[in-house]
Amino acid sequence: MQPILRASRFVLPVAFFGYAAVVNLGYAQFPGQSDLPKDVDVLRGGLTATLDSVYRKSLPHREPAIGMIGALRYLAVGEGRKGVLAGEDGWLFTAEELRPLTGDLDLSLSRIARVRDRLKAAGVQLVVVPVPGKLDVMVAHSDPQAAQGIATLYDAFLAGLRRHDVAVLNARSALRGGAEAELSFFRTDTHWTPEGAEDVAQALAASGLVDLGDTEFDVERSAPQQFTGDLVAFVTNEDLAPSIGLEPETAVPFTAMARAKGDSLDIFAEATTDGTLLIGTSYSANPTFSFAEALKLALRQDVLNLAEEGRGPARPMLDYLASPDFRDAPPKVVIWEFPVRYLTDPALWDAQGPVKSGA
Numbered sequence: 001m002q003p004i005l006r007a008s009r010f011v012l013p014v015a016f017f018g019y020a021a022v023v024n025l026g027y028a029q030f031p032g033q034s035d036l037p038k039d040v041d042v043l044r045g046g047l048t049a050t051l052d053s054v055y056r057k058s059l060p061h062r063e064p065a066i067g068m069i070g071a072l073r074y075l076a077v078g079e080g081r082k083g084v085l086a087g088e089d090g091w092l093f094t095a096e097e098l099r100p101l102t103g104d105l106d107l108s109l110s111r112i113a114r115v116r117d118r119l120k121a122a123g124v125q126l127v128v129v130p131v132p133g134k135l136d137v138m139v140a141h142s143d144p145q146a147a148q149g150i151a152t153l154y155d156a157f158l159a160g161l162r163r164h165d166v167a168v169l170n171a172r173s174a175l176r177g178g179a180e181a182e183l184s185f186f187r188t189d190t191h192w193t194p195e196g197a198e199d200v201a202q203a204l205a206a207s208g209l210v211d212l213g214d215t216e217f218d219v220e221r222s223a224p225q226q227f228t229g230d231l232v233a234f235v236t237n238e239d240l241a242p243s244i245g246l247e248p249e250t251a252v253p254f255t256a257m258a259r260a261k262g263d264s265l266d267i268f269a270e271a272t273t274d275g276t277l278l279i280g281t282s283y284s285a286n287p288t289f290s291f292a293e294a295l296k297l298a299l300r301q302d303v304l305n306l307a308e309e310g311r312g313p314a315r316p317m318l319d320y321l322a323s324p325d326f327r328d329a330p331p332k333v334v335i336w337e338f339p340v341r342y343l344t345d346p347a348l349w350d351a352q353g354p355v356k357s358g359a
């Protein structure tokens with residue numbers, strides 16, 4: 001078996017370039033004399049840019065070819081491209097969870113403590129909800145040795161926050177409860193499932209870290225939604241994914257609508273800024289995962305969701321602290337959803353814009 005795996009590492013690239021040369025040769029339209037740069041830009045990369053543009057436009061099979069080669073590589077050697085780690089039984093994991101901590105964890109802990117102090121000065125309670133690595137929680141479908149780094153980082157982060165007297169929830173324990181039934185995370189996506197998010201919300205309610213309210217909610221569940229996991233793109237394209245066992249994910253998002261007095265549904269109710277705020281990443285911002293809605297149900301109070309996708313956990317928090325909303329109407333509680341894999345991102349605490357947060 002090993003000779004076959006070694007051979008495939010050389011055969012697959014050769015097959016790809018052979019395919020590109022033979023199939024696409026007839027389609028290539030090379031630039032004529034009028035298309036070429038006529039000044040010194042040629043010496044500065046103008047010609048390269050022109051040829052690159054022509055290449056991309058003239059090879060219509062490029063993307064399907066890359067998808068096919070990726071699918072063959074996954075079937076042959078169980079690997080994807082840079083950015084993903086392939087586990088067992090069709091499970092995929094982001095390579096960001098393998099990234100080592102190159103900086104000082106104490107720097108992040110100090111910054112979070114400063115955020116806590118900034119909020120506390122305004123009478124606001126901070127509760128951090130660290131999201132563990134998928135590798136850590138779903139270790140039965142991954143490489144235990146590969147998961148060790150992100151698991152150790154979670155332990156250190158949890159201990160460090162407690163050492164700085166920052167209120168923190170051990171979300172990993174809640175997520176591991178649903179791991180055996182494969183309910184905590186999606187197979188081919190980085191994120192937790194609505195069931196996993198609900199387990200974390202229930203754990204927060206039971207922790208005593210946040211006072212519970214008395215608001216009643218009606219739950220409206222949407223029809224099942226199918227989507228391609230965000231990690232599939234590191235293996236092949238979404239058209240070929242099902243043929244190699246990477247099936248679309250299915251989620252059933254839900255919304256929680258607060259009831260007005262008299263048990264009637266208050267469809268005009270709005271979240272108040274003096275209650276509970278949720279700040280974080282796509283785990284909270286994406287309505288597919290329903291974390292904010294799960295918090296409403298578990299905490300029995302409205303939750304205003306200010307989480308943002310694609311900006312990490314720090315930027316939305318620092319921007320909020322610098323906003324007029326915080327200055328003029330601070331909430332009672334801020335729940336900070338914080339995926340631990342971002343602690344290894346050197347750009348986590350990048351310099352702020354012209355308006356400073358004070359943290």
